[in-house]
Amino acid sequence: MRRVLALIPLLGTITVAAACTSTGDKPGATPSTAAPTSASAALDPTGQASPSVSAPTTIPTSAFFELPAELRKSPRRTLSVEDALPKLCANEFGTGGRQVTASAAMTVMYQSAGATAADVAQGTIHQTIFTFEGDGATAYMTRLRTALEACPTYQQFGNRATVKSKAVPGVGDEALLLTRTWPETSLNGEHTGREATSQIAVARVDTVVTVFDDQGWEGTSGNPAVVDRALREGVRTIDAWQG
Template sequence: MSRYVLSPTTRALILPLLATVALATACTTGGDTPDAASSTGSSTSAVATPSPTGQPSASASGPVTIPTSAFVELPAELRKSPRRTTPVTEALPTLCGNEFGTGGRQVTASAAMTVTYKKAGEADSNTPQGMIHQTIFTFEGDGASNYLRRLRDAVRACPSYDQGGNPVTVTSKALPGVGDEALLVTRTWATTSLSGERTGEGESSAQIAVARVDGAVTVFHDQGWEGSSGNPTILDRTVRDGVRAIDAWQR
C-alpha cells in the first residue's frame, strides 16, 4: 500500500495551523484550571466553570464567561503587585467549615483573582500590607439570593472557631449601600507571632465582604500580611469599586 508523503513546503504550512487550532481549543475549554479567570488584561476573558460545590442545572444556557474586567483592580497608589489568577478553593475563606463555598446547583460559573496591596505612599520595595482575594459566582434563577441567605445563617452559627490553637471570634452585619445586598464579616484574634504564639500585644482583625449584584455574588477576603490585621479602609474601597465593575459587566 502506498503512502502519501507531505512535502517539506506542505508541512511548513500545515503544522502552524494545527498549533493554532490546539491553542484555541485550550482557551475555550479552560485547560486544567477551569476555575481561573485570565489575568492578562481586561480585553481577555476565561470561561469559568462551576465550582466544586455545585454543578449547573440542566436549564443553564451554555457556559458563562467571567471577563477579567469584572474583577477589581487597585489604584496605582495602593497596588503592590498586579492582580493574578487564583484557584477558587484557595481564594474563599473558611471559618467553622465551608460557609462561603456552598453555592449549590444553581452556580453557573466561578472564578477568582488576588490583588496585593500596600499603604498609600510607601515604596514598592517595602513589605506589602496585605492581600485581597476576590471570588465571583454567577447563578441562575434565585441562586444568588439563596447563597446570601445560607451564608448569613452559616456565619451566625459560627461565633468562633479555632485557628492554630488560638480562638478566632466571628461577627457579622449588613453592609448598606453596596450592591443589591451585602454582608460584612469580621474576624478577631489575639495577636500572634509568625510562629503562631501570642505576643500579648492586643488583638488583630480582618474582614470578609460579600455582595450580590443581580445574579452574581462576589466575595472579598482580606488577609493582612503574614497574619497581621487587614486594612478595613482599603477593603471598603475595593468592595465598592468591585461592585461597580460587576455592575458594568452585567449591563
C-alpha cells in the same frame, strides 16, 4: 442598575468545591505567588469568551475590581476559587450549589499609600465572583447568613477566633461585612498580647455574588479602608460588566 448578564450557557454545571477545615490558611497568611493549577472559570483579559470547551462560560478580568496604582504592591493574578474563599467553621462560602453557572477568583497584594518598593506589603485581598441562574444568588446569601449565625467562633491553629457580621446598606442589592478577630502572634508563633483583625465582605448584584477576603501581611491585621474600597468598587465594576 441594569440587570442583564451577557453570558454563554454552560455545557455542564460548575460546582464549587471549597475546602473547609479549621487548619486552613491563617487569616494573616500570604498566598504563594505560584500560578494556580486550576480555576472554575477562565479569565480573559479582553473580556471575551474563552474558546475552551471545558469552560464555555467565562467571567472576564474586567469584572474584578482594581486597586489604584499607589495601593498595588503587585499586579493582580488569577487564583483558584477553592484557595480564594475564606474558611471558618464549615463550608460557609462554598455553598453555591447547582445554580452556579460560573465562578472565578483573583488576588491582589496591597500596600500603604506612599509606600516604597522596599516596604513590605500591607496585605492581600482575594476576590471571588459567582454567577447564578434563577434565584441562586439570593439563596446563597440566605444560606450564608444562616451558616454565619452558627459560627460565632472557630478554632484557628489552636487559637479562638471570633466572627461578627453586619449588613452594609446601600451597596449592591445586599451586602455583608464580617470582622474576624484572633490573638496576634509574632513570626515565631509567640503571642504578642494584642488582637489582630481581618475582614470579609460579600455583596450580591442581581444574579452575581462577590466575596472579598482580606488577609494582613504575616499574621497582622488587614486594612478595613482597603476592604471598604474594594467592596464598593467591586460592586460598581460588576454592575458595569452586567451592562
